[in-house]
Amino acid sequence: MRYLYLLAAALAVVSAQIASPACPTPRIRRAWSQYCQADKDLYIKAVSLGMKRGYHHRFVEIHIEPASNSEAHDSFFFYWHRAYLLAYENMLRSLGPQFACITLPYWDYASLGANFISGGCTDMLSCGPLLKDFGGSLPPTAKGPYTLTVNGQVFQADNCVVSPLTRNFCQNSTAFNTKKCFNCMPRNDWSKAPVPPDVNALSVYSNVLGDVPPNLDGVTSGVQWGTHNMVHAVLDSTMGTFASPSDPVFYAHHATTDALHAIYYNCIVAGSPPKNPYDDDRTWTTTRNFAGKTIVPSDLITMKVGEAGTVPASIWTATSNPIYPFFQGIPQTYLPYADSTKLGAYSYKYNFTGTMLEDMNKQCSAFKPAGAVLLTTDGGPPTAAATKESMWLRDATILASNYYTEDADITHQVQMMLCVYYNECLGGVFDYSDEFKTNFHVSKKPPCKRIVDDLAGGNTVIGVPGWERAMLKTYPCNGASALFL
Template identity: 35%
Template sequence: MHTSNQDDREAHDDPDHDAYWTENDVEDPGRPTNTPNNLPRTIGIPAALPSLAAGNPKAKPTIPRQFPAPEKRLTPRKDFSSVYMDTQTEASPVLPVRSVALKDVAQRLPAPPLPPPACPPRIRQSWDQMPSQNQQLFVDAVALAMDRGFHQLFVDIHADTLITNEAHNNVLFFFWHRKFILGYENMLRSLGRRFACVTLPFYDYIQNNLDYLLGKCTSLESCSPFLAGLGGSTNGSFSSTLLGGFAFPHFKCVGSAPVSHACEAPGTPRCMHCMPRGPWTRTHFNSTALSYSSIKRVLFQPDDDIYSVTMRVERSPHDTMHFLLAGAVANFYITTTDPVFYGHHATIDILHAIYHHCRVHPLKLTKEQAYNHPINFEPCVVNGTTVDATSTIRLRLPIDGVPTSVDEYAVTRPWFQHVPLTYGDIVDTTNLGVHSYRY
């Protein structure tokens, strides 16, 4: 039990009591005195503190977009540039910490954005070899890209090739798609610090086909962890809802992640939240076209050139897999709606990387020689115009009905910044500057 005398003695010995400082004839450095020049200061946020929205750029007006295809199959969408730019430039006030109370307030305010983490060298892996946390990271990134409308922009970009004719049925096939999927990968990396080092997986259907031949599995889906990891083909129902102007009444619309986030027109009720997919559990591999021996014959023929190799790869395994997968992936207007597309084309990209490593690297060509060497690149004529190694890779999307370069549109520009502009400069995946990558 304490007495009043005991309390007095404790007060004189305790620096938290005023009696301690009076008796010792010193000033408490942590306590303001009540002199006229040093009145008690009100604890709180200074009146001059800017609001969280201060300094943000004013949102730009919505700009309707329309895909100028002959049949106008794709639905116009709004311009996302203002949303994206506001997100990138959001102000975060820095509060000077003047007291314990203000420090506590500051801790509850948004911190200034951290710089992006330093990523290791960009190495794309087979989905089958990726750690499970990296697989989930990719699925989550695609889902978020769909929610924000960024994924759909790449549907528009790829659909534009049906007008320009640069991406298919010619020697530009490998190189156009290389820039396209690299931009998509960069877009996923831009979604936040968590995704800053994400890489595209490749769908190793050549090994999966071998597993099928060896009897380790019985169908396209059971042999392909990549397909199962991106939602498979069974969780859904048949639907006649249009996707990009096309109906898929005979295909199940799968509603598993990440395609449960699929939306043709983000911000509107026109969101399917599912993806038309083929019956993968009842589909068998094309064991002949996808065997290792077939792929070797496709890539390496005596006295071959890049044009011949490109034409063979585009026919098979490229076309073979598109039609084997069926559903939305088999429709070239909207094939990129399904994220399975990107794993498939990463595999096509690695086939060219193998060819380039085995056939072009040993030649030790100078840049000028490589531009004109038939093993490395050959000019072609597209829509009456000659396209050579110095020609710009045309990736466009319709903005307000006008085809606009991805290098000029405010939303897509950051994803393609520093990616080579010309065909001759994107032939080697290990020589793309900050965007170089390996498999």
Template identity: 30%
Template structure:
């Protein structure tokens, strides 16, 4: 009898921990994703509470299952659907968080603006990833645990297993009951880790704007700043079980914000029908699916294809996420074809905006300053509409078809001192080189990467294990620095080093002397 009673209690504990939570019906304002640094303490606590509740309910681990499941993973990474796949992933996750209780019914995923962290390092305000990123200390921190190895949905993951809220609610597998859950998430040594070299303003602008269509932009970002941030955080973040760390969601919200900026600047502000999206040469590009060969040789992705997201513990007996008894409800009515996910304003009740400021706002409003971006703005009738106070809203103006008031970006005036300093240097260097153009944008990225290598502790490459896991070859700035060192692609602006040190000094000297592969002539003039 005692044994039966114990088994009954265990079963009740399992069911209460893993039972689906009904979606909430509270009335919320339009969804707006904001910078973590802009949230109030109460808003941060509410978001952390939603994460903890999701871990307790058994819903959170389902997203790790989808990110690691074989057929889902090959759509998510290393192919041209990276941005679309993760956009749907974020929407469903956000729906799930809102479904964890009335108090969480209006939460949105805050983005981690790693441009700000890089600016603070460059300006000398701080030195490490942990010190320069408020979210790193406020979303669980990187101490308060011991070194430990977990098998998260079957994937080996090691690091300091941090036990601070909300990480102390984490469970590493769907079938694991609360009493044997890890109640921690493995993290790297963020107190010593350096910020990712490809997250400088110069580098991110080049990654977003050097591609002429989404098929070119997506891999530049995926293999550049996206991968570099995963590497720099280490721990679970360097594995495909990375969604186990809540910082994953804010990192990918930042990547999604860059996708939103790209869409406005390269596609325009006009609202497109599905047919127009599916045939748009910039907004839609395809590539072969990965089957069993490298390079990929499978059938191409089609705009009408439904995104694959499947759950299954350790990848066994996978089912569509929309059919999963725990999280299936959060897929309901969410647009799920690839081309459906092109514009954040066209997602029905799941549409959302980004609140941007500073450099991100400049990227959105000014794009790369070329004539194509200005022409798209004029043809679409879009632009920045002034609102009361310090807030401006960038809205679509194709009102005859889409008079729904939905916007992709809300701009607020908020420059911190580090951001102002870096932006002033960037604009001054661009002017000294002859003005805004593609050649000078690329040269400014070369300058930033080389400065990181010489004055910010050195550029760090990906490990062989990381390359194999994520299907990447070499860290972006490592490739650029090697090309400069060899003389293959010299820096065109001869006074770059003196100019940068005038603004930033040389906080963490490394890898001297400066190589000879740098031209002493002025950069190309272009307007």
């Protein structure tokens, strides 16, 4: 096994030496909320140009290909997507000198959750700027619903959005070559998409560090089956299928899940790096590929490119494919992707300044969501929504600590309170739709749905008397059941 690990490490070193980016400064990804208007305009221009040149839709081909998405949505969820995002970022940087230092933005979910639970907004579209900046979902001449196909993936869409970001979108290589592209982005009406509890600051923390085992399987399960899946599910349409990389929102969403793994690595692994990452459950796990073979460190990451209905080729050897160059130089095996800061010329970090993730990354298991939600991107006073959420998290934590002593137990109790409040007072907590379960091969319920069902079935309890009254001091509740009140 040590030989396999050393071989994989050697391959990573060689690949990192093949090419170096044109940008002279380190790659540092930032929250979209930190972008000035000029930065936003530059990013939107780059993605639109990547579509126009025929690169963007070929990344969609990889994500849809069965053997590829099988590995992408299993135990190596983080590592597979880390390689994928890095290649997409390389593509954007290749488009011209003005784009040479572009990095993918990540989506600061916590502000969505704080705004929604406070009553300051009602849906995914209105609770934060990113979806609006990415073109929104409500064209004035919408004529949907439509049944559409992107590279063989069939789905429903309320609208097809034309915006500076989406007007060059093409659904497959044949359409691109024959100039029959959609030239718009299929989307559902996001003004009807509820903000799920999974994007709340407390839920994000629970999925990464607070309520999952401190190993790769634990954080993968917490993030993939919780925050990650639920955002895909509520946005739905293209985002509810494996054609989701069609929508540029995908890359901001997955940059966030990647950032959550970077926090996990910093908090759980970096302080005592494994001598052999292959033998450490913090960085490696046992899983099989699409063909049923156990993946070992020397195995290439499965990424196959090609339009649906054709014979796909490994992106690592598909020299004639237009996006082949963007994968050259990055590691071709999984283990090097355990640490985004150790990828040679392609290393990158995250700037968490002004986001809820900043304190999580610094404080790790000592993280207190009550303080983190008060952070602002401009250094100014926190919003009323953030202040209100901070007050509730503080009060709930103090109350729970009267009955529980372990930090993990206290966090879990407060998490259950949040889930019940969503279920009773904010429209309900729901399972994924049958269609989404089929599309994403989902077998687990969302975390809050599991909690609510366990409470209803008597399999667990919120052992904090009076928590309902404490919550209602901060957040009102219309239509709650008598049991809640």
